[in-house]
Amino acid sequence: MNVFLKIEGLTVEYRSGNRHVHAVNDLDLQLGEGEVLGFVGETGAGKTTTALSILRILPNPPAKVLGGKVIFKDQDIIQLSDREMRAIRGEEIAMIFQDPMTSLDPVKTVGDQICEMILLHRNCSKKEAWEMAGDMLETVGIDRGRAGDYPHQFSGGMKQRVVIAIALSCKPSLLIADEPTTALDVTIQAQILELMKELKKKYQSSMIMITHDLGIVAEICDNVAIMYAGGVLEYGSVMDIYKDPRHPYTRALFDSIPDVHRDQARLKVISGLPPDPTDIPSGCPFHPRCPHCTERCKTEKPEVVHLNETHWARCFLAQEEGRYEHE
Amino acid sequence: MNQKKEKRYSLTRETFTRLMKNRLAMFGLFILCVLVITAIFADQIAPYSYDQMDLLNAYKAPCKGHIFGTDEFGRDIFSRVVYGSRISLKVGFIAVSIAVVAGGLLGAVAGYYGGWTDNLIMRAMDVIMSIPATLLAISIAAALGAGLTNLMIATGIASIPTYARIVRASVLGIKEQEFVEAARAVGTRDFTILCKHILPNCLAPIIVQATLGVAFAILTAAGLSFIGLGIEPPTPEWGAMLSNARSYIRDYSYMCLFPGLAIALTIFSLNVLGDGLRDALDPKLRQ
Amino acid sequence: MSEPLLEVRHLKKYFTTKKGLLHAVDDVSFSIEEGKTLGLVGESGCGKSTTGRVILRLHEATGGEVLYRGRNILELSPREMREMRRKMQIVFQDPYSSLNPRMSVKSLIEESLLQRSRGMSSAEREQKVLAIMDLVGLERRLAYAFPHELDGGRRQRIGIARALILEPEFVVLDEPVSALDVCIQAQILNLLMDLQKELKLTYLFISHNLSVVKHISDEIAVMYLGKLVEKADHETIFKDPKHPYTKALLSAIPIPDPTLHPERIILEGDVASPINPSPGCRFRTRCRHAMPVCGEAAPELMQNGKSIVACHLCNPQSVETARVGGQE
Numbered sequence: 001m002n003v004f005l006k007i008e009g010l011t012v013e014y015r016s017g018n019r020h021v022h023a024v025n026d027l028d029l030q031l032g033e034g035e036v037l038g039f040v041g042e043t044g045a046g047k048t049t050t051a052l053s054i055l056r057i058l059p060n061p062p063a064k065v066l067g068g069k070v071i072f073k074d075q076d077i078i079q080l081s082d083r084e085m086r087a088i089r090g091e092e093i094a095m096i097f098q099d100p101m102t103s104l105d106p107v108k109t110v111g112d113q114i115c116e117m118i119l120l121h122r123n124c125s126k127k128e129a130w131e132m133a134g135d136m137l138e139t140v141g142i143d144r145g146r147a148g149d150y151p152h153q154f155s156g157g158m159k160q161r162v163v164i165a166i167a168l169s170c171k172p173s174l175l176i177a178d179e180p181t182t183a184l185d186v187t188i189q190a191q192i193l194e195l196m197k198e199l200k201k202k203y204q205s206s207m208i209m210i211t212h213d214l215g216i217v218a219e220i221c222d223n224v225a226i227m228y229a230g231g232v233l234e235y236g237s238v239m240d241i242y243k244d245p246r247h248p249y250t251r252a253l254f255d256s257i258p259d260v261h262r263d264q265a266r267l268k269v270i271s272g273l274p275p276d277p278t279d280i281p282s283g284c285p286f287h288p289r290c291p292h293c294t295e296r297c298k299t300e301k302p303e304v305v306h307l308n309e310t311h312w313a314r315c316f317l318a319q320e321e322g323r324y325e326h327e
Numbered sequence: 328m329n330q331k332k333e334k335r336y337s338l339t340r341e342t343f344t345r346l347m348k349n350r351l352a353m354f355g356l357f358i359l360c361v362l363v364i365t366a367i368f369a370d371q372i373a374p375y376s377y378d379q380m381d382l383l384n385a386y387k388a389p390c391k392g393h394i395f396g397t398d399e400f401g402r403d404i405f406s407r408v409v410y411g412s413r414i415s416l417k418v419g420f421i422a423v424s425i426a427v428v429a430g431g432l433l434g435a436v437a438g439y440y441g442g443w444t445d446n447l448i449m450r451a452m453d454v455i456m457s458i459p460a461t462l463l464a465i466s467i468a469a470a471l472g473a474g475l476t477n478l479m480i481a482t483g484i485a486s487i488p489t490y491a492r493i494v495r496a497s498v499l500g501i502k503e504q505e506f507v508e509a510a511r512a513v514g515t516r517d518f519t520i521l522c523k524h525i526l527p528n529c530l531a532p533i534i535v536q537a538t539l540g541v542a543f544a545i546l547t548a549a550g551l552s553f554i555g556l557g558i559e560p561p562t563p564e565w566g567a568m569l570s571n572a573r574s575y576i577r578d579y580s581y582m583c584l585f586p587g588l589a590i591a592l593t594i595f596s597l598n599v600l601g602d603g604l605r606d607a608l609d610p611k612l613r614q
Numbered sequence: 615m616s617e618p619l620l621e622v623r624h625l626k627k628y629f630t631t632k633k634g635l636l637h638a639v640d641d642v643s644f645s646i647e648e649g650k651t652l653g654l655v656g657e658s659g660c661g662k663s664t665t666g667r668v669i670l671r672l673h674e675a676t677g678g679e680v681l682y683r684g685r686n687i688l689e690l691s692p693r694e695m696r697e698m699r700r701k702m703q704i705v706f707q708d709p710y711s712s713l714n715p716r717m718s719v720k721s722l723i724e725e726s727l728l729q730r731s732r733g734m735s736s737a738e739r740e741q742k743v744l745a746i747m748d749l750v751g752l753e754r755r756l757a758y759a760f761p762h763e764l765d766g767g768r769r770q771r772i773g774i775a776r777a778l779i780l781e782p783e784f785v786v787l788d789e790p791v792s793a794l795d796v797c798i799q800a801q802i803l804n805l806l807m808d809l810q811k812e813l814k815l816t817y818l819f820i821s822h823n824l825s826v827v828k829h830i831s832d833e834i835a836v837m838y839l840g841k842l843v844e845k846a847d848h849e850t851i852f853k854d855p856k857h858p859y860t861k862a863l864l865s866a867i868p869i870p871d872p873t874l875h876p877e878r879i880i881l882e883g884d885v886a887s888p889i890n891p892s893p894g895c896r897f898r899t900r901c902r903h904a905m906p907v908c909g910e911a912a913p914e915l916m917q918n919g920k921s922i923v924a925c926h927l928c929n930p931q932s933v934e935t936a937r938v939g940g941q942e
Contacts, residue, residue: 259825269800512703528714
């Protein structure tokens with residue numbers, strides 16, 4: 001797979017007054033062509049901030065990119081001019097937001113909203129754009145006759161389909177989906193996931209899927225990045241992460257979800273809370289909650305430990321295979 | 328979670344501490360205090376009596392003897408402004424208090440109970456609102472007769488609907504929040520819920536409106552005085568002085584300037600203080 | 615089998631809207647035994663939260679009975695009901711909007727005590743608040759903090775403490791963990807289960823998250839558009855779901871295991887409107903097994919093996935009628 005998005009040492013901070021919120025800290029990631037990467041983590045892990053910095057739509061102020069590179073198709077997005085960036089947004093990289101209720105303009109028909117996106121990036125007449133908008137609606141499973149309807153005439157799941165249609169209307173090579181199904185019911189979520197899987201096959205575009213639901217990741221992603229306190233703690237293929245998780249935090253995440261197919265009397269929980277982003281612990285950010293914490297973890301930030309070609313973890317104990325099973 | 332949170336803080340004291348940190352609000356409070364002190368010690372501060380006429384010295388521009396000049400009867404404007412603070416502040420505050428208490432209560436009840444109670448109260452408010460405020464005040468004052476008390480009542484009643492509407496709107500928003508339901512679930516009585524949970528959360532718009540309302544009350548009172556339904560001349564009242572001086576604005580603009588400035592200063596100080604209070608009362612802004 | 619602590623019979627709650635009568639809860643019956651947990655599952659708008667609130671009389675029911683230890687609480691006077699609320703409490707979903715932002719943790723928890731125990735001195739109250747804070751795992755130093763200064767998990771602990779301070783027997787948990795991150799969610803679930811054991815609580819656990827419901831409940835009831843469609847113990851409902859909706863709902867849960875790819879039943883379309891519903895089964899518009907009879911009569915809840923199901927498919931008589939009808 002060709003690497004076409006590469007993030008190196010990305011650091012983003014939010015400033016309000018004299019509070020410095022370290023949202024993303026020295027994050028490294030890469031994404032291959034046609035690959036679906038899942039960002040998994042708790043609230044405040046820096047998932048959305050990372051996504052917004054790829055699109056460069058971070059609210060500035062208070063957010064500030066302090067360092068790092070986001071290399072997309074051989075150019076550093078962070079260094080681009082605003083004008084060059086506008087051409088990339090929508091055309092090359094598109095985003096689907098969490099809440100379909102608020103991400104559509106209530107006073108414009110859905111057809112107009114898709115047209116707007118197409119006209120912005122394509123040289124075509126209004127009529128052609130309207131045609132294309134109809135095609136897009138059909139792609140996401142909505143009758144093209146509904147292009148003249150307003151968002152409030154659609155249900156939540158349908159609205160999310162419209163949002164997806166807008167995002168895909170310029171055939172972007174990278175699609176970022178920020179919790180696209182969190183606001184939806186399970187049966188509607190199943191519909192949308194099915195649609196996204198189909199579209200993934202059809203368009204072959206790369207995708208970043210932000211979610212906290214490990215079930216969704218297992219279903220749709222090729223690779224997973226487990227995020228914590230603004231950094232990636234473990235990265236690997238879905239199989240690696242789910243079948244052989246090496247970072248204690250990844251383990252803890254799996255332990256905290258009740259499994260419908262197993263009977264558990266009690267959930268295994270990790271004590272404590274995610275760290276305060278204004279004051280991230282020294283060494284390994286997870287050490288205050290880690291059951292295997294050593295003195296070394298408190299002072300030294302673990303380097304990446306490569307376990308196989310794609311699988312790596314930032315943990316001193318990552319090499320010790322099967323260590324947890326014996327406990 | 329630092330150590331100082333262990334200390335037992337009362338909300339009132341903390342609000343005050345936060346207010347103290349807001350310089351602009353403290354400046355407003357300072358001006359307001361100066362105005363109140365002026366009103367109390369008017370006898371000592373004013374160099375002349377407010378009704379002492381001196382026709383030889385009429386229309387005098389500000390000078391050494393009369394720092395704010397004199398009016399058409401040669402009365403010292405400075406003394407009149409100083410004495411006027413008594414009436415104007417009293418009218419402003421009492422009229423707004425009447426309006427806030429009555430309007431707030433009506434609005435809260437209408438918003439909380441909804442249904443026909445709401446309809447009844449709000450339609451009554453609509454009736455009051457459909458009559459221009461000044462006109463309403465005029466008719467009330469005309470019915471009750473001229474005089475300071477009636478002036479305050481009239482001005483107060485005229486602005487009840489504004490507060491009723493504001494309070495009702497915020498109550499409607501807040502009563503849908505789950506914490507109100509939570510309070511009901513533990514068996515809290517309606518009245519307690521209204522006083523303890525709902526009203527404190529709609530303080531912000533009330534405070535902002537009330538600070539503006541004082542200005543409105545002073546001006547309405549002035550209008551009433553102007554047509555002879557308020558304070559009888561020669562009792563000085565800022566609004567009355569202002570409307571009286573209007574006819575001389577081209578030639579003797581200072582006659583308007585000083586009572587105008589006094590009103591503006593009062594309103595300014597109330598506004599910044601109101602803003603500061605609103606922020607100080609919001610625990611979410613606590614550092 | 616012990617006596618049911620709570621029995622709901624033919625509970626109905628209709629809301630009048632501009633478009634017509636909204637059947638939020640339509641003829642729902644179930645019972646909960648003392649010390650057990652009933653999980654109430656369904657999608658948004660299916661009436662599960664309304665059911666919880668009607669039981670506590672936060673909304674007045676349109677019809678039916680709620681028997682608490684055999685006494686119909688829907689008929690109690692406001693005064694008697696206030697007394698009853700001591701026994702029945704609720705924990706809300708949103709730990710942000712369910713706490714008054716102007717009150718400190720201590721005053722939030724203390725509030726219900728102020729309502730009840732007038733004779734209690736402030737020192738006694740404080741002791742009680744601190745004791746309950748220990749019980750739910752809130753650090754004592756947070757007593758004078760304000761809700762917005764705390765994280766979601768701690769806020770939800772305040773909500774639980776507030777519900778438990780009156781020592782209730784029955785608690786409605788309305789999506790208590792839905793707004794929380796998985797790790798915190800697990801902490802709260804464990805806390806709720808520990809508290810149940812320790813205080814012999816009976817729970818009505820309302821949630822849209824099936825895996826959470828399965829974890830905590832003894833019995834599970836599935837609702838669709840105001841109707842109860844299936845009820846069974848938590849084992850049975852997952853191993854052998856009977857109602858087509860339950861089957862679809864179960865298959866829709868994404869499984870956190872990339873090696874498993876179970877067949878998924880994708881429901882077509884959206885939930886129908888609960889306003890002026892047409893007669894017959896409410897699920898038939900999305901059901902792949904819909905038969906003519908489904909449009910004619912609403913299926914009754916019937917015992918089928920270990921479960922109670924409301925579906926014509928599970929009723930031999932209806933299936934027979936359908937077959938005969940098909941042949942004609």
